[in-house]
Amino acid sequence: MDLKSNHNSPVLTDPASLSKSRLGLPSNMTPCSPAALPFSSSVSSPRKKLNKDLISECQLDDNDAAYQTWMINYPSALNSFHLITSYAKCKTVALFLDYDGTLSPIVDNPDHAFMSSAMRAAVREAANHFPTAIISGRSRDKVHEFVKLSELYYAGSHGMDIMGPIRISESVGDHPVCIKTTDSKGKEVHLFQPAREFLPMINEVYKSLIEITSNIIGVKVENNKFCVSVHYRNVDKRMWDEVGLRVFGLIKGFPRLRVTHGRKVLEVRPVIDWNKGKAVEFLLESLQLSQRNDVLPIYVGDDRTDEDAFKVLRERIHGFGILVSNVPKETNAYYSLRDPSEVQEFLKSLVRWKKFTASQTEDYNIDLMCIG
Numbered sequence: 001m002d003l004k005s006n007h008n009s010p011v012l013t014d015p016a017s018l019s020k021s022r023l024g025l026p027s028n029m030t031p032c033s034p035a036a037l038p039f040s041s042s043v044s045s046p047r048k049k050l051n052k053d054l055i056s057e058c059q060l061d062d063n064d065a066a067y068q069t070w071m072i073n074y075p076s077a078l079n080s081f082h083l084i085t086s087y088a089k090c091k092t093v094a095l096f097l098d099y100d101g102t103l104s105p106i107v108d109n110p111d112h113a114f115m116s117s118a119m120r121a122a123v124r125e126a127a128n129h130f131p132t133a134i135i136s137g138r139s140r141d142k143v144h145e146f147v148k149l150s151e152l153y154y155a156g157s158h159g160m161d162i163m164g165p166i167r168i169s170e171s172v173g174d175h176p177v178c179i180k181t182t183d184s185k186g187k188e189v190h191l192f193q194p195a196r197e198f199l200p201m202i203n204e205v206y207k208s209l210i211e212i213t214s215n216i217i218g219v220k221v222e223n224n225k226f227c228v229s230v231h232y233r234n235v236d237k238r239m240w241d242e243v244g245l246r247v248f249g250l251i252k253g254f255p256r257l258r259v260t261h262g263r264k265v266l267e268v269r270p271v272i273d274w275n276k277g278k279a280v281e282f283l284l285e286s287l288q289l290s291q292r293n294d295v296l297p298i299y300v301g302d303d304r305t306d307e308d309a310f311k312v313l314r315e316r317i318h319g320f321g322i323l324v325s326n327v328p329k330e331t332n333a334y335y336s337l338r339d340p341s342e343v344q345e346f347l348k349s350l351v352r353w354k355k356f357t358a359s360q361t362e363d364y365n366i367d368l369m370c371i372g
């Protein structure tokens with residue numbers, strides 16, 4: 001899905017996965033194109049069905065071939081696990097995880113994007129061994145409601161609402177929009193909300209968006225505190241452009257807001273110099289990990305908004321991104337995973353590796369004591 005916008009008419013188009021020609025496989029040279037099939041279009045009905053089945057099978061093979069080619073540049077984080085852990089050796093791994101499409105499946109109703117209990121257990125275990133933060137486009141409260149773990153740090157609204165640890169470095173604690181508060185368990189925390197002044201405007205836009213989309217069946221407008229999401233996954237495809245027109249039309253009247261495009265969702269957010277990449281930097285500083293060269297940040301996410309974080313890790317921090325996708329996409333990530341089940345496996349592998357290296361270090365220390 002892509003959004004092309006001109007001044008008058010935004011157009012919602014189909015997914016921006018990479019074309020075969022970009023992957024070096026021009027469409028007329030694919031290994032199994034429909035034209036190469038043995039049946040003509042004038043064949044009888046059973047043959048037509050067989051023809052259709054063959055085309056589907058070939059398209060599947062074709063897609064898989066494109067994905068395999070793409071993986072040469074973005075290898076599976078599971079297949080490259082030894083390489084990843086060789087970078088991580090003797091370093092503190094800091095984990096940053098997106099929520100929707102990364103820890104939970106993408107579902108028709110965004111209120112039902114629950115994570116499995118097995119995934120929750122994997123995230124909890126990971127957080128027991130590595131500093132771990134969830135960075136989501138959802139409101140902080142909403143994502144906490146889904147994840148239900150207190151061992152983590154949470155950044156909602158694309159990082160515009162961060163609840164972080166109190167052992168915060170002075171430069172972060174001195175930030176004008178960073179305040180000391182207590183969490184639901186009474187623990188002292190820092191709250192960072194760089195877009196706080198936008199709250200009344202966001203609420204106003206939320207109400208207007210509900211009003212102007214109320215007669216389009218399937219639209220779901222979600223208030224994520226510092227941004228508003230307009231989900232159109234369940235809208236008839238013929239109405240997608242109408243959704244875009246109405247959202248852009250409204251936001252024209254709010255020059256301090258902008259619209260970004262995610263997976264079948266339009267997101268209205270404040271025009272401020274803040275994104276998931278900045279949130280990663282802020283959290284690393286909060287955790288006093290930013291000035292050290294023995295830290296390896298890893299960010300796992302599936303959406304365009306995660307690209308800001310991948311880019312920061314690639315260009316400024318010595319870490320790497322892992323894109324969750326089962327289709328080829330342009331990305332700033334270094335590695336890939338196909339879906340949340342592979343994310344779960346990756347988290348479990350990281351914990352196993354951590355436990356193993358910890359036991360090795362213990363054995364080594366015991367040996368040293370014995371020699372001593």
Ligand SMILES: [Mg+2]
Nearest residue numbers: 098100101303
């Ligand atoms: Mg996501």
